[in-house]
Amino acid sequence: MALTAHQLAEFKDKGFLILPRYASVDxxxxxxxxxxxELEQSRGPLEYEADLGYEGAPNSRQAxxxxxxxxxxxxxxxxxxxxxxxxxPDLIQSLEQIFLEDVVLTLAHHNCVMTKHPNFGTAxxxxxxxxxxxxxxxxxxxxxxALGTETATxxxxxxxxxxxxxxxxxxxxxxxxFLRPEVPENRKLFEHSIQVELSQGDVVLxxxxxxxxxxxxxxxxxxxxxxxxxxxxxxxxxxxxxxASHGEIFTKI
Numbered sequence: 001m002a003l004t005a006h007q008l009a010e011f012k013d014k015g016f017l018i019l020p021r022y023a024s025v026d027x028x029x030x031x032x033x034x035x036x037x038e039l040e041q042s043r044g045p046l047e048y049e050a051d052l053g054y055e056g057a058p059n060s061r062q063a064x065x066x067x068x069x070x071x072x073x074x075x076x077x078x079x080x081x082x083x084x085x086x087x088x089p090d091l092i093q094s095l096e097q098i099f100l101e102d103v104v105l106t107l108a109h110h111n112c113v114m115t116k117h118p119n120f121g122t123a124x125x126x127x128x129x130x131x132x133x134x135x136x137x138x139x140x141x142x143x144x145x146a147l148g149t150e151t152a153t154x155x156x157x158x159x160x161x162x163x164x165x166x167x168x169x170x171x172x173x174x175x176x177x178f179l180r181p182e183v184p185e186n187r188k189l190f191e192h193s194i195q196v197e198l199s200q201g202d203v204v205l206x207x208x209x210x211x212x213x214x215x216x217x218x219x220x221x222x223x224x225x226x227x228x229x230x231x232x233x234x235x236x237x238x239x240x241x242x243x244a245s246h247g248e249i250f251t252k253i
Contacts, residue, residue, distance in 0.1 A: 013162065014161040015161065015164035019094075022201060024201060028145070048061055048066070071114055074112075099233075101233050103232065107247045111246075118217050132177075134241035142206050150196070150197060151197050155216055160211040
C-alpha cells in the first residue's frame with residue numbers, strides 16, 4: 001500500500017491524491033452501521049446546518065429542517081471502527097511518505113463524519129482548511145474516506161489543482177475566508193477547478209492549503225464521509241490556539 005514516486009509527485013504538484021478502493025466495501029459498511037446508529041440516536045456532539053448560517057440553511061434549529069445534522073463531531077471517540085481507520089497502518093505509512101517524519105493525528109480539526117443530507121444540506125464555498133488552523137507551517141493533510149458514492153449530484157468535492165501553491169491577497173477573500181466569486185483573479189482559479197467523483201472505499205488525501213468546495217446534495221440519499229487531519233511531528237500547533245486545545249494521537253506503525 002506504499003505510495004509510488006509518481007503518486008508522491010502528483011500530491012506535491014496538485015495538492016491532492018485519489019486512492020481508489022483503498023478501504024473495502026465491508027469495512028465501509030461496518031463504519032456506516034456505527035454512524036447511522038449514532039445519527040438516529042442524535043448522539044452528540046453534533047453540528048447542525050442551522051448553526052452555520054450558510055446560504056440555504058434553516059434559520060434556526062426550530063425552523064423546518066433545523067435539526068439537519070451536518071457533522072458528527074469527535075469521530076475518533078465514537079467507535080472502534082473509526083479509531084481503527086484513523087490510525088490504520090497502511091494510511092499512516094502513506095502519510096509518513098508525504099511528511100518524511102512521524103505522523104500525528106490532530107483531534108482539534110475535522111475529526112468528524114460529514115453527513116450531507118438532501119434538501120437542507122448546504123453548499124460549502126471555496127476555502128482552505130488552514131484558514132482556522134494554527135500550526136507552525138501550512139503543511140497538514142486531510143484524509144477523506146467516501147463511505148458511499150460521491151458525485152456532483154450529491155455534493156462531492158471540487159478542487160483547484162495546485163492552489164496550495166497560490167499566493168492569495170486579502171481582497172480575494174470574504175469575511176469567512178471563502179474566495180469571493182466576483183473577483184477576476186478568483187474566476188481564473190475557478191476555471192481550473194475539477195469535480196471529484198468517488199466510489200465507496202475511495203480515499204482522497206489533500207493539502208491543508210488546497211482550495212476546495214462542495215455543492216448541495218441534490219440526490220435522494222444522505223452522503224456520508226469520514227474526515228481526519230494529520231500533521232508531521234515537527235509541525236507543532238501554536239500554544240494557546242484551538243489547534244492545541246483538543247489533544248492529539250501520536251501514531252506509530
